[in-house]
Amino acid sequence: MKTPFRDRVELFANKDVLKDHYEPEEIRERDEEIDQYANALQDVVDGWEPDNVFVYGKTGVGKTAVTRYMMDALEYEADDRDGVDSVTSVEVNCHHHPSSYQAAIALVNELRGDTDSDPLTTGLSTSDVLNALFDEIEAREGTVLIVLDEIDNLDDDDMLLYQLPRAKTNGNIEDSQVAVVGISNDYTFRNDLSPKVQDTLCEREIKFPPYDANELVTILDDRAERALSSGVLTGGVIPQCAALAARDRGSARQAIDLLRESVNVAIEDERETVTEDDVETAVRRVERGRIKDSIKDLTTHGQYVLLAVTQTAIADDTPVRAKELYEVYADIAAEYASDPLSQRSVHDHLNDLSMLGFLRQHDRNYGRGGGQFFEYELDVDATMVQEAIADADDATV
Numbered sequence: 001m002k003t004p005f006r007d008r009v010e011l012f013a014n015k016d017v018l019k020d021h022y023e024p025e026e027i028r029e030r031d032e033e034i035d036q037y038a039n040a041l042q043d044v045v046d047g048w049e050p051d052n053v054f055v056y057g058k059t060g061v062g063k064t065a066v067t068r069y070m071m072d073a074l075e076y077e078a079d080d081r082d083g084v085d086s087v088t089s090v091e092v093n094c095h096h097h098p099s100s101y102q103a104a105i106a107l108v109n110e111l112r113g114d115t116d117s118d119p120l121t122t123g124l125s126t127s128d129v130l131n132a133l134f135d136e137i138e139a140r141e142g143t144v145l146i147v148l149d150e151i152d153n154l155d156d157d158d159m160l161l162y163q164l165p166r167a168k169t170n171g172n173i174e175d176s177q178v179a180v181v182g183i184s185n186d187y188t189f190r191n192d193l194s195p196k197v198q199d200t201l202c203e204r205e206i207k208f209p210p211y212d213a214n215e216l217v218t219i220l221d222d223r224a225e226r227a228l229s230s231g232v233l234t235g236g237v238i239p240q241c242a243a244l245a246a247r248d249r250g251s252a253r254q255a256i257d258l259l260r261e262s263v264n265v266a267i268e269d270e271r272e273t274v275t276e277d278d279v280e281t282a283v284r285r286v287e288r289g290r291i292k293d294s295i296k297d298l299t300t301h302g303q304y305v306l307l308a309v310t311q312t313a314i315a316d317d318t319p320v321r322a323k324e325l326y327e328v329y330a331d332i333a334a335e336y337a338s339d340p341l342s343q344r345s346v347h348d349h350l351n352d353l354s355m356l357g358f359l360r361q362h363d364r365n366y367g368r369g370g371g372q373f374f375e376y377e378l379d380v381d382a383t384m385v386q387e388a389i390a391d392a393d394d395a396t397v
């Protein structure tokens with residue numbers, strides 16, 4: 001039988017090494033941040049109650065990878081030293097558990113994961129869930145580090161962030177100690193916390209800057225060596241992936257995605273080496289994937305507003321004022337049999353789309369009589385947006 005599958009091309013030695021969830025054997029180019037982290041958590045291995053830590057930096061700059069490495073190192077070190085209490089770390093991603101209540105349930109269930117206890121279900125009162133969490137922490141009779149990744153998604157209240165650091169002072173736990181490690185892409189989250197929570201959660205702050213091209217080359221060299229068969233990459237591929245990612249967001253994730261996608265391009269072409277042309281093709285694919293993912297996260301009307309700017313850009317009528325855009329938007333909403341939102345809401349959507357990197361906002365000030373207003377233009381490729389919205393069509397629009 002003839003099937004659509006290609007013969008296997010042996011470019012990957014271990015494809016998993018280029019997947020996002022892969023935990024690197026070694027952390028590269030983050031010595032300074034690791035030192036700061038070690039200083040912040042030194043008290044744990046010295047037998048004192050640890051400080052809480054707030055880690056921030058843009059997406060893909062190694063916050064999660066370094067935190068996991070630090071937690072492993074801490075657990076290892078505490079095991080290795082005489083007279084030091086055991087260390088348990090537990091990680092929850094607040095993107096998937098966006099309220100204090102949900103995050104607390106997830107933490108209890110993570111902690112119960114390696115015991116015989118049944119998982120908690122929803123329907124319990126907040127104080128029952130919190131008490132279950134204190135019980136789990138107390139049962140460890142040691143130091144428990146609670147890692148809250150993407151902590152800025154905790155959108156309801158500060159309950160968990162207020163209660164956890166005070167658990168010992170308030171007598172909720174006695175034989176254990178607890179510290180919170182909060183990780184965020186968004187520094188403004190810190191400033192929006194109530195002063196009491198800010199003081200405790202941000203006792204130690206560690207900033208992760210974007211990577212430069214040289215640092216990304218080191219990270220990619222390391223990954224490529226483990227992921228790919230030898231001789232697969234031609235000379236310029238890694239520097240090119242590194243330079244493109246450094247110029248854009250300085251994200252290791254973006255650089256690794258580019259490398260993986262470049263290899264895929266060569267494999268689909270049934271070639272045995274990857275070239276710089278493959279990187280060019282990969283850039284468009286990765287960008288399209290990124291746009292598609294972010295578009296999926298927009299509300300339906302957010303997508304209509306983006307489509308309105310896109311159509312205006314294709315007609316070569318951008319930068320455009322919100323007022324002029326409104327009619328295009330209203331027509332699109334009508335096409336989808338949806339009542340248009342108010343002008344004010346469309347303004348808010350334009351603002352959000354600018355913050356998310358879809359649009360560029362220009363502040364026009366024509367002085368007395370001319371007025372002050374914003375104009376918008378597309379900051380991503382129009383064709384890519386159209387393709388992505390067409391793909392998302394079935395699911396959302």
Ligand SMILES: Nc1ncnc2c1ncn2[C@@H]1O[C@H](COP(=O)(O)OP(=O)(O)OP(=O)(O)O)[C@@H](O)[C@H]1O
Nearest residue numbers: 020024027028030059060061062063064065252253
């Ligand atoms: N210094 C590094 N050495 C090796 N690999 C790294 C390094 N920094 C990041 N990576 C890899 O890059 C990818 C993204 O890193 P990570 O998830 O830690 O970023 P992040 O800052 O937590 O991003 P986000 O805020 O989006 O979660 C992962 O695959 C990670 O293994």
